Amino acid sequence: MENVKIKDKEFALFIPETKILEQIGRVAEEINRDLADKNPLFVCVLNGSFMFAADLMKRVNISSEISFVKLSSYKGTSSTGKLKELIGLQEDIEGRSVVIVEDIVDTGHTMVSVIEQLKQKNPADVRVATLLYKPNALKVELKLDYVAMEIPNDFILGYGLDYDGYGRNLSDIYKIVG
Numbered sequence: 001m002e003n004v005k006i007k008d009k010e011f012a013l014f015i016p017e018t019k020i021l022e023q024i025g026r027v028a029e030e031i032n033r034d035l036a037d038k039n040p041l042f043v044c045v046l047n048g049s050f051m052f053a054a055d056l057m058k059r060v061n062i063s064s065e066i067s068f069v070k071l072s073s074y075k076g077t078s079s080t081g082k083l084k085e086l087i088g089l090q091e092d093i094e095g096r097s098v099v100i101v102e103d104i105v106d107t108g109h110t111m112v113s114v115i116e117q118l119k120q121k122n123p124a125d126v127r128v129a130t131l132l133y134k135p136n137a138l139k140v141e142l143k144l145d146y147v148a149m150e151i152p153n154d155f156i157l158g159y160g161l162d163y164d165g166y167g168r169n170l171s172d173i174y175k176i177v178g
Contacts, residue, residue: 004158004174006167011157011174015149020131020159020173021055023148027129028059030146031099035062038097038124042066043089045114047168048103051160052131052148056101067091071110086117094122102130103160105144106137106153131159132173 004011031040042060044053046068057066069088098118105111111128118126129146137153157163158170167174 001172003177004167004170006157006163009163010177011163011167012177013172014154014156014175015151015159015173017159017171020148024052024055024131025059027146027148028056028061031056031060031129032062034145035064035097035099038062040064040097040099040127041091041093042099042101042129043118044068044101045103046070048160048162049101049131051168052103053101056129065091071114086114089118089121092121093118095124097125097127098123099127099129099145102128104132104134104156105130105142106134108138108140108142111142112140132156132161 002013040062042053042057042064044050044066047070053066067089069086071086100111100114100118102111105128115126115128127145128143130144131148133144133147133150134153135150155163155176156173157167158173160168161173162168
């Protein structure tokens with residue numbers, strides 16, 4: 001589909017699924033190379049990363065585990081960049097390599113909070129794999145280890161990303177029109 005309407009907004013095709021999968025394959029190859037002997041734990045941040053995590057893990061062929069976490073923020077729907085807690089991490093990560101799997105990094109505030117919380121549990125190292133990165137939106141110092149694609153600071157949806165809860169199921173990524 002070239003254009004989609006989600007609720008009251010129009011979105012145009014931005015990144016087709018074929019390109020998304022190609023870039024995920026590249027990231028998986030880098031992870032397979034870098035973490036071959038580390039038995040990493042992939043920590044996927046829900047809800048947005050579920051599609052990225054699924055397609056990435058199909059291509060990761062090293063010994064590893066996967067877990068899913070959700071973030072709880074201080075204010076309802078507005079992004080404050082401050083998190084109350086990481087919900088759902090049951091695994092002991094002490095001494096382990098951890099790879100955070102995120103759908104998108106824009107300001108970086110959320111990712112910095114997640115990294116800080118994980119580091120309190122004494123992992124060997126914490127790495128970040130993100131499907132999308134908006135370098136022009138970054139507000140903090142942050143090292144991203146695996147970036148599938150850099151994009152401009154546009155509002156997007158699809159492939160796990162949503163607009164008011166809708167559009168996550170789209171296999172392509174779309175950007176807002178206008």
